[in-house]
Amino acid sequence: MLTERQGKILNCIVGEYISSKTPVGSKILTKKYKFGIKPPTMRIEFQKLTDMGYLAQPHTSAGRVPTDKGYRFYVDNLHSSVFNRGFDSIEQEMEDSLGFFQTMTKKIAELTSNLAITYFPEEGIVFKEGWDEIFKEPEFEDSTFIAKFMEAVQSFEKHIDELEDFDDPRVFIGKENKMVQAPEFSTIVSRIHLSKEREGVVIILGPKRMAYDKNVGIMNSLIKLLE
Numbered sequence: 001m002l003t004e005r006q007g008k009i010l011n012c013i014v015g016e017y018i019s020s021k022t023p024v025g026s027k028i029l030t031k032k033y034k035f036g037i038k039p040p041t042m043r044i045e046f047q048k049l050t051d052m053g054y055l056a057q058p059h060t061s062a063g064r065v066p067t068d069k070g071y072r073f074y075v076d077n078l079h080s081s082v083f084n085r086g087f088d089s090i091e092q093e094m095e096d097s098l099g100f101f102q103t104m105t106k107k108i109a110e111l112t113s114n115l116a117i118t119y120f121p122e123e124g125i126v127f128k129e130g131w132d133e134i135f136k137e138p139e140f141e142d143s144t145f146i147a148k149f150m151e152a153v154q155s156f157e158k159h160i161d162e163l164e165d166f167d168d169p170r171v172f173i174g175k176e177n178k179m180v181q182a183p184e185f186s187t188i189v190s191r192i193h194l195s196k197e198r199e200g201v202v203i204i205l206g207p208k209r210m211a212y213d214k215n216v217g218i219m220n221s222l223i224k225l226l227e
Helices: 004-020 026-032 039-051 068-076 098-112 143-162 212-226
Strands: 115-120 125-129 170-173 185-193 199-207
Touching: 004 026, 004 039, 004 068, 026 039, 068 170, 068 212, 098 115, 098 125, 098 199, 098 212, 115 143, 125 143, 143 185, 143 199, 185 212, 199 212
Parallel strands: none
Antiparallel strands: 115 125, 115 199, 170 185, 185 199
8 A cells, every 4th residue: 555655756757757758767756846855765665666566667777657557546536627728619609519519529639639539329420539639649659559549449439339328537547448458548438418418428538648637627627518
């Protein structure tokens, strides 16, 4: 079980990795955050977190990156938030039309920099937006990663009717994506309630190094807007 200090250190490492896109070293964390401990002690904490499975070390001399377990701890300790801006431009256009839903999907993709997928069961329609945004992420410089991502998207489309309905955003990290084989990716899934008693499903799909706090806040903001 993590100590309070280890939990704070882990959350900082995950947050730092998400924003910097590079493995996090103990020296950087010691300088940037006020933990009141010296670099040797920080290195010990890094090693303990690695031994417990929360961090991984890609190369011997490199810093650490979060594992699925590390990301899960980070997500479980997020405070519920609402992204208070971003949907203003579509709020005035709200109507029960497919044009609005496609615009909404594009906005989610723009705000999250991930792929946004929306599904409306009554019409059997799926919108996918955000290809330009997602392919700018450094992970997609690897052609193998791109191929796996396309496989994950196709699998989601094939099994989208099997998605469980969640009234609040749920985060699935790596192998937690039971419906599809997507160990390299994370998804945020939520049901949305539309006018005229219609419902839809929104999925945010991206690398595990996604901005979970921001993306969950954006999803909460959308749900609140559509209420």
